Amino acid sequence: MGDAPWEVGYADLHAKTFGGPSAEIIALADQMPHGGTVLDMGCGEGRNALFLARKGFTVTAVDILESAINKLSTLADWEGLGIQAEVADMCQYSLSGPYDVIISHGCLHLVERVRWQELVDKLKAHTVPGGINIVVVFTDTLPPPADLADHCLGLFKEGELFSLYLDWNIELQKSYTFEDKHPGSPRHTHSVNKVVARKPPNPALSLTWCCRAGFAVESVSCCPSPPSARRPKRAGTRPPPRGSCR
Numbered sequence: 001m002g003d004a005p006w007e008v009g010y011a012d013l014h015a016k017t018f019g020g021p022s023a024e025i026i027a028l029a030d031q032m033p034h035g036g037t038v039l040d041m042g043c044g045e046g047r048n049a050l051f052l053a054r055k056g057f058t059v060t061a062v063d064i065l066e067s068a069i070n071k072l073s074t075l076a077d078w079e080g081l082g083i084q085a086e087v088a089d090m091c092q093y094s095l096s097g098p099y100d101v102i103i104s105h106g107c108l109h110l111v112e113r114v115r116w117q118e119l120v121d122k123l124k125a126h127t128v129p130g131g132i133n134i135v136v137v138f139t140d141t142l143p144p145p146a147d148l149a150d151h152c153l154g155l156f157k158e159g160e161l162f163s164l165y166l167d168w169n170i171e172l173q174k175s176y177t178f179e180d181k182h183p184g185s186p187r188h189t190h191s192v193n194k195v196v197a198r199k200p201p202n203p204a205l206s207l208t209w210c211c212r213a214g215f216a217v218e219s220v221s222c223c224p225s226p227p228s229a230r231r232p233k234r235a236g237t238r239p240p241p242r243g244s245c246r
């Protein structure tokens with residue numbers, strides 16, 4: 001890494017490098033069982049990890065930068081929060097869990113495509129049935145600014161993130177841009193994909209899974225039907241009505 005723009009903020013205990021907790025984390029906190037387990041991969045200085053620890057979650061936070069983990073640990077100590085914070089490369093990290101919630105906010109595009117492909121599989125596998133993944137990535141719809149170009153090793157293609165979660169229940173899927181400014185770089189715009197997805201309590205009952213597997217989806221009870229219930233795949237067959245498997 002070396003000279004990423006966020007390192008300036010990590011060296012300052014009073015800086016809020018990425019602002020407060022993200023909106024979907026705030027929304028989620030009230031829906032999840034008190035004391036649930038959270039893994040924040042690429043946690044930075046911990047805006048989301050600290051927020052969830054304050055809410056009573058049991059949080060593990062991982063970042064490759066020592067400065068990030070030092071700052072997060074100090075802030076957690078000041079508040080008496082017991083966050084397990086570790087310096088590690090998220091791609092090499094040996095996940096335990098399974099976790100109720102796994103977050104990767106603004107990080108996966110910072111590693112090569114082949115590495116995030118493997119990592120997303122691991123994140124999904126280490127989530128409890130009924131648990132949540134929250135993933136936010138930059139896409140290549142807009143080029144990254146000069147000071148981030150060398151860091152964005154694996155920009156996603158538009159929609160690619162969503163396709164990785166088609167076998168889960170997608171609770172929020174958002175494609176957007178936002179304006180940003182780092183010290184020493186001109187104002188610029190990022191293109192972003194965000195997903196909040198829930199692992200099916202029983203994967204066989206996921207509606208998106210049923211659609212992908214070719215089952216006719218009229219109601220959840222049709223999902224375990226035998227292969228004879230499969231929708232015939234003919235050229236020109238119309239897809240199921242929009243919304244029937246989302």
Ligand SMILES: C[S@@+](CC[C@H](N)C(=O)[O-])C[C@H]1O[C@@H](n2cnc3c(N)ncnc32)[C@H](O)[C@@H]1O
Nearest residue numbers: 018042043044063064065089090105106107110
């Ligand atoms: C844009 S910051 C986002 C930080 C935090 N997730 C947030 O939303 O505030 C990206 C973070 O990913 C971390 N990161 C990049 N590559 C990583 C890797 N291979 N393993 C762990 N963390 C990594 C960086 O050190 C940085 O703290």
